[in-house]
Amino acid sequence: MSPSDTPITTEDDEGSRDFIRDIVHEDLNSGRKSSVVTRFPPEPNGYLHIGHAKSIVLNFGIAEEFGGRCHLRFDDTNPAKEEQEYIDAIQEDVRWLGFNWGDHLYYTSDYFEQLYVWAQHLITEGLAYVDDLTADEIREHRGTLTESGTNSPYRDRAPEESLDLFQRMRAGEFENGAKVLRAKIDMSSGNINLRDPVIYRILHAEHPRTGKDWCIYPNYDFAHGQSDAIEEITHSICTLEFEDHRPLYDWLIKNLPVPSEPHQYEFARLNLTYTVLSKRRLMQLVNEGHVEGWDDPRMPTISGYRRRGYPAAAIRDFAGRIGVSKSNATLEVQALEACVRDHLNTHAERRMAVLNPLKVVIENYPEDQSEELDALNNPNDETAGKRKVPFSRELYIERDDFMEDPPKKFFRLAPGREVRLRYAYFVTCTEAIKDDNGEIVELRCTYDPETKGGNAPDGRKVKATLHWVSTAHAVGARIHQYEHLFTEEIPGGGAGDFLEDINSNSLSILTGCKLEPALQNAKHGETVQFERLGYFCLDKTATSDELVFNQTIGLRDNWAKVKAKG
RNA sequence: UGGGGCGUAGCCAAGUGGCCUAAGGCACCGGCUUUUGAUGCCGGCAUUCGGAGGUUCGAAUCCUCCCGCCCCAGCCA
Numbered sequence: 001m002s003p004s005d006t007p008i009t010t011e012d013d014e015g016s017r018d019f020i021r022d023i024v025h026e027d028l029n030s031g032r033k034s035s036v037v038t039r040f041p042p043e044p045n046g047y048l049h050i051g052h053a054k055s056i057v058l059n060f061g062i063a064e065e066f067g068g069r070c071h072l073r074f075d076d077t078n079p080a081k082e083e084q085e086y087i088d089a090i091q092e093d094v095r096w097l098g099f100n101w102g103d104h105l106y107y108t109s110d111y112f113e114q115l116y117v118w119a120q121h122l123i124t125e126g127l128a129y130v131d132d133l134t135a136d137e138i139r140e141h142r143g144t145l146t147e148s149g150t151n152s153p154y155r156d157r158a159p160e161e162s163l164d165l166f167q168r169m170r171a172g173e174f175e176n177g178a179k180v181l182r183a184k185i186d187m188s189s190g191n192i193n194l195r196d197p198v199i200y201r202i203l204h205a206e207h208p209r210t211g212k213d214w215c216i217y218p219n220y221d222f223a224h225g226q227s228d229a230i231e232e233i234t235h236s237i238c239t240l241e242f243e244d245h246r247p248l249y250d251w252l253i254k255n256l257p258v259p260s261e262p263h264q265y266e267f268a269r270l271n272l273t274y275t276v277l278s279k280r281r282l283m284q285l286v287n288e289g290h291v292e293g294w295d296d297p298r299m300p301t302i303s304g305y306r307r308r309g310y311p312a313a314a315i316r317d318f319a320g321r322i323g324v325s326k327s328n329a330t331l332e333v334q335a336l337e338a339c340v341r342d343h344l345n346t347h348a349e350r351r352m353a354v355l356n357p358l359k360v361v362i363e364n365y366p367e368d369q370s371e372e373l374d375a376l377n378n379p380n381d382e383t384a385g386k387r388k389v390p391f392s393r394e395l396y397i398e399r400d401d402f403m404e405d406p407p408k409k410f411f412r413l414a415p416g417r418e419v420r421l422r423y424a425y426f427v428t429c430t431e432a433i434k435d436d437n438g439e440i441v442e443l444r445c446t447y448d449p450e451t452k453g454g455n456a457p458d459g460r461k462v463k464a465t466l467h468w469v470s471t472a473h474a475v476g477a478r479i480h481q482y483e484h485l486f487t488e489e490i491p492g493g494g495a496g497d498f499l500e501d502i503n504s505n506s507l508s509i510l511t512g513c514k515l516e517p518a519l520q521n522a523k524h525g526e527t528v529q530f531e532r533l534g535y536f537c538l539d540k541t542a543t544s545d546e547l548v549f550n551q552t553i554g555l556r557d558n559w560a561k562v563k564a565k566g
Numbered sequence: 567u568g569g570g571g572c573g574u575a576g577c578c579a580a581g582u583g584g585c586c587u588a589a590g591g592c593a594c595c596g597g598c599u600u601u602u603g604a605u606g607c608c609g610g611c612a613u614u615c616g617g618a619g620g621u622u623c624g625a626a627u628c629c630u631c632c633c634g635c636c637c638c639a640g641c642c643a
Contacts, residue, residue, distance in 0.1 A: 017580080018579095043642085045642090077642095081643090135640085143568095145569075145638075146567045176641085192638060199641095220642070221643095240571070273577085321591060323591090324579095325578090328635075332576085337592095338591085338593090424601095454601045556603095557603075557604085558603050
């Protein structure tokens with residue numbers, strides 16, 4: 001089963017109330033709205049990340065819960081930054097997350113002609129004018145946060161003149177920046193967005209979808225609300241930084257002959273510890289080569305998590321668990337990781353793999369013998385079935401599972417001590433063989449044939465169970481392990497640049513790892529548990545010659561805690 | 567110093583005047599179970615809701631003042 005095959009409605013519907021759902025509920029109850037239409041409106045200027053997932057789950061989730069629909073709309077009003085590559089990647093990611101927009105795929109650029117007509121309408125009504133001021137001059141006239149602005153000398157130019165100029169802007173008569181169209185609102189407003197905001201600018205650039213059809217483009221403010229109105233969006237949900245824009249959103253809806261009256265609601269965007277979630281920074285990580293690409297398994301992008309082996313269901317679950325509010329929140333990554341472990345624990349099949357091999361010879365096991373032992377694919381799920389694992393005289397175990405001179409609380413293998421090899425036998429260590437440098441290179445053990453399968457007929461117990469792989473049957477692999485990409489909870493939170501907080505140990509590559517043969521058939525998109533270690537998935541770079549696995553996440557490790565306490 | 571928001575446990579987050587001596591999750595700490603030191607199970611973890619006053623029989627929820635944090639001065643979204 002691939003992660004995206006899991007149903008999306010299983011996570012609790014109960015208790016997932018939030019202020020936005022309250023509003024939707026109330027709108028429906030009061031009859032203010034008769035249906036619910038939401039939209040997820042990404043700008044195709046980068047890849048989707050976990051923060052977007054929160055918005056996607058919110059928008060598609062509300063639509064589904066209230067029997068409405070959710071549109072996917074590309075907010076493509078800035079050809080200088082947008083690319084087809086991103087349009088494609090975004091669709092793939094939303095789909096992988098498990099959401100379906102049906103026929104409702106839209107582009108703001110589909111509305112350019114209508115938007116242009118509405119801009120003319122505003123001019124005719126005396127509510128917009130073409131301004132000849134330069135960008136610098138406009139900024140100077142805007143005033144400051146505490147001082148009101150001053151009117152542009154072109155503010156009162158006749159509508160006919162503005163109309164003519166606006167048409168000539170469209171015709172391509174002017175250079176970039178020579179003129180802009182501004183809404184005529186209030187230069188003394190405390191809300192800077194209302195100080196005659198620019199709504200159209202000249203941009204001689206090729207658009208991914210409209211090509212060279214246009215050389216003037218509406219900006220976000222002039223495009224978003226009207227696009228919502230055209231699509232009859234009922235609840236336009238965005239993040240907190242747009243709160244200041246709502247009066248402008250409403251002003252445009254009120255002053256334009258739009259077909260419906262959408263409303264905007266804002267919620268707090270997601271922040272995660274030890275990660276960076278701004279497109280600018282993610283772009284920088286990619287462009288400057290700090291990671292391998294947008295889908296580097298250390299990236300908080302949807303594609304990064306997918307390659308890392310995070311199930312889509314876990315990301316959905318996370319988005320549901322964290323809630324929606326207006327308080328600026330930074331979640332601990334552990335909350336996300338807990339969702340990943342939760343899902344994988346119940347769904348991932350188990351296998352055995354040795355990351356740092358130490359050879360073990362079972363002295364009393366016949367030289368040329370080997371046998372196939374039964375192993376459960378998932379002890380927590382009867383239906384997962386079982387598989388055969390080959391056992392023989394020579395095995396690999398994890399180096400960390402042996403200590404020549406163990407401390408009190410270490411109860412794995414040590415000289416003279418008996419432990420269980422999972423699904424196999426009890427073995428007792430008789431000797432540790434070292435090389436000239438004193439390094440342990442091999443263990444000699446004996447096994448008890450009576451304990452086949454892992455239980456002693458005489459009822460004696462053993463304190464530890466180790467995973468292992470038969471040397472003759474082992475499959476080699478390279479394994480990538482990851483730590484957080486940053487060493488600080490809030491990268492760049494101090495005085496320095498966020499790049500200074502990059503964790504130089506975020507990737508470790510282990511070669512010469514030994515896997516049980518069943519892993520030879522590992523499939524892309526399937527995350528499995530390597531018993532006692534963690535969850536792993538086949539990387540996209542794996543070939544039939546070289547298996548490459550990414551560590552999705554480790555198992556909780558209490559021994560590490562005990563060890564650390566000393 | 568203008569405008570817009572937010573402040574409930576280490577991190578999220580329910581709660582909208584009495585059933586709150588405040589739900590749930592993550593984290594953390596104990597115990598039990600365990601052929602993964604995993605999982606599971608049980609228990610603990612805010613007499614207090616940014617602070618101070620006030621209204622009320624009664625406040626996290628209402629009022630006043632104060633404090634702290636976030637966003638806004640792109641022809642980005």
